[in-house]
Amino acid sequence: MARLKKTEKVFIVRSLAQFMTPTEVVKDIKEKFNIDVSPQQVETYDPTKVAGADLSQEFVDLFNDARQKYIAQPIYNIEGANDIVQLKILSDLLIKKKNNTRDAIKLSDQIQKIIKGFYEKKIEITGKNGEPLISISDDELDKRIKDAEAKAKQK
Numbered sequence: 001m002a003r004l005k006k007t008e009k010v011f012i013v014r015s016l017a018q019f020m021t022p023t024e025v026v027k028d029i030k031e032k033f034n035i036d037v038s039p040q041q042v043e044t045y046d047p048t049k050v051a052g053a054d055l056s057q058e059f060v061d062l063f064n065d066a067r068q069k070y071i072a073q074p075i076y077n078i079e080g081a082n083d084i085v086q087l088k089i090l091s092d093l094l095i096k097k098k099n100n101t102r103d104a105i106k107l108s109d110q111i112q113k114i115i116k117g118f119y120e121k122k123i124e125i126t127g128k129n130g131e132p133l134i135s136i137s138d139d140e141l142d143k144r145i146k147d148a149e150a151k152a153k154q155k
Helices: 006-016 022-033 039-043 057-071 083-096 101-115 138-154
Strands: none
Touching: 006 022, 006 057, 022 057, 083 101
8 A cells, every 4th residue: 555645645535525436536646646556545535435434534624625615616516417527528538539530529529519608508587578687775675675564554
């Protein structure tokens, strides 16, 4: 089992928090830090797994914080529908298929469509009779509420 520095441990915890599998993390650690670790060793840094039950509180907090930030991104939270996940998968495929021109062009086109919002449903919200929505201040809203309450009491 490889002895890991704190930066490598933090990298593993954040990667696992972003729903990467231990095998994917092993590959990334090898590429970025040139360290050989086993999937079992990586799994000890996941507090949601039995192997990670003894993980220090510092790393548990880091994991939970990283996962919340990952999930709270302003995109869909379903992994397959999440734009970031789709872009990551397409990017990985593009690297693998870079020698296949036809597939590379299709993949880069797909990436551009996702980035530019080609697949997003666009809804225009308007006010009464197609007019713009009105915006009022809090004071104006309070005044309207008081007026409505006063009218209701008079009846």
